[in-house]
Amino acid sequence: MQSLKINNLVLQQDNKTLLSINETVDGGEVLTIMGPSGSGKSTFLNWLVGMLPEGFQASGALYLNDQDISDMASHLRHIGLLYQDPLLFPHLSVEGNIAFAMPKGDKKERRQTITEALKQVGLEGMGQRSPNSLSGGQQARVALLRVLLSQPKAILLDEPFSKLDSQLRQEIRELVFEQIKLYNIPAIMVTHDESDAVAAKGKVITLASVPA
């Protein structure tokens, strides 16, 4: 069973405690973190990916599938990131963006996987297009495929739907949660929007604002 375990995490800035979390997220589940600006949501995500900025201190441990990855370099953690901006690489085609994320392997097989994946999310035949020529919703789908096909062991969602209009937001949100379940990956989502938290159907942690 895949799982992401946050063991007694205490995040501090200048000896002031920002947040304390002790949670386990199982494969296919989404843990939602909500809270006002400055409550430490982004810092928490940065800690999860091993990029805690200077000035912050953390105690506690992070286990991914029972392996302690607290001191592991960011790029070795296999934790995928999905931001509010798709951040597709403009110098690569849609297919290139996904191939970039996939593990090494047979060229033909990789290509076939990409074609099937694009078809699955309604982007059939768009592999050779430049990311800049896609609509916002199409870009969001490519970004999702890029994360999923990199075979992450966990996914972090940083306000992933906040820049989409309401109709597209619902559509992409369903797709993301559906894929997380399908791939059985533990996920943590940071959001301001309660409807995101409801749609995720998982546990919600609301962080309090930190007194100045």
Added chain:
Amino acid sequence: MIVANTLFTRLVRNSPYLLIALLVVPVAGGLLGVLLPAFSWLPALNETNFNLSGFSQLFSTPGIDKMVWLSFSTSLISTLLAFLITILILASYFNSPWLHRIQRLLGPILVIPHAAAAIAIGFLITPSGFLTRLFSPWLSGWDTPPDWLFPHDPMGISIIIGLTVKELPFLLLIALGVLAQPEIGKKLRAQHKVALSLGYCPMTAFFKVVLPNLYGYMRLPLLAVLAYSSASVEMPLILGPNTPPTLAVAIMQWFHDVDLSLRIKASAGAILQIGITVILLLTWKSLEVAIKKGSAAILVNGEREFGGMIIQRFTHLLTSIILSIIGLALVAMVLWSFAGFWSFPDLFPQQLVGQHWQTAIMQMQTPLWNTLLIAITSTFIAIALTLFALEAEQQNTKTISSISGFIIYLPLLIPSIAFLFGLVWVFEQVGSQHAYINVILAHLLFVLPYVFLSLANSYRLLDPRFGSVAASLGASPSKIFWQLKLPLLLGPILIAAALGLAISFSQYLPTLLAGAGRINTITTEAVTLANGASRRTSAVYALVQMLLPALFFLLAWAIPKCLYRARA
């Protein structure tokens, strides 16, 4: 935007035309003034028939192939090296506080004139230089200076070292400037982070994600560096071989020869120089295309680690070596400027004296006055024209056209040696015999693009609502410009002024040619002394060359701080 028709607004409206004319007329006239003699049309020598004798003379010059090769290879290799080292430093220290530490250490090199940098490198690598003294006799066993050809080596290695060390900070600062832009820098950093989350090691993530996007912003400055180095005179004159020298140096010598018939060959050489620069730019473009094509499959092959640790260690070593070269060259220059008796292989002089400074300061009063007068005048004109042209943009609510934008950088892309001699001919034709005015106009050609480059961004980013608010309160366009925009832009204006002054201080060829050798500045004196007998006096001149721009940059940094502190 409806603007009142006042003297100020008319002045502003016409300033872009004046700016373009000030750049196009001299460059085009200068090119024509070289093109006609190149095809043997030189009435002053009774040559009024167009033919190719200048080119046949040029191609029958002994060693011409070596001159061409030296110009081509030194500029291509040095630009390539400076670019590679820039990329390695960026890749190794991306997102690390060390990147800005390195920037702070290398930044001051940017304001050091090429001549002073060449003199400093020369002091380091000459047989009795600081480098051999550092390792002698304990490691090398040398009790007397070794018998090597550095500087002035026939392969141009010394020129390559000099140009690389000088170009590196420029390219690094250009790249860091791009990364500092909120939109671009934030996006590239976020994409790097995405690549890390996809399992790429930081170094590979930089090469596969950041570099392909960053490169587009560095292309024009890179081409400018390549064009400049292919035809630069100061570095090859001080560090390069003499038999034969680079083509640019040879052209300069032919133009200055007492035998006036050599002017036809020199003009043909100037045309050849343009050809070399164009071939270099095309070579660079071909390399770009080949690398893009060759790396397309590598970018998406899923390989996440390309020996990052080894490259990182190599870069640490390389950066330390470059910083040491710069540090040692500066120390050597300071020591030489105070050195009394200093025998080889002693690391330090037996005695330190202030006599060279005293003598040099006595001698340099006229050159120093000339330097300041020319630099301040040309910079003042450049700043005024740039500010008016940028104000015209805002009044017309459209940015300067791409053609005009390109013209502004024209003097940086066309080899100066190819049009400066023609410019002298233009000055002669229009009867402009006032050497100071000619030199100021020639300096303006190089000061103006840098001042524009430095100020344009800040002016365009100024919130237009300040102007709207002031206008709604009844302020005239001239009042908004003088009393609102200029005070708000004081910092960037002072930095642009310091940059303009530094560019003017460093000009050798424009001063020499437009002034017909009658106007001496610190730079022309330093270059002359560099090949002369007194290493000590040369060190003093080179240090003054470095201190002058540093002083004005310090002032540009300190004045706004003092003013704002006083207000607080």
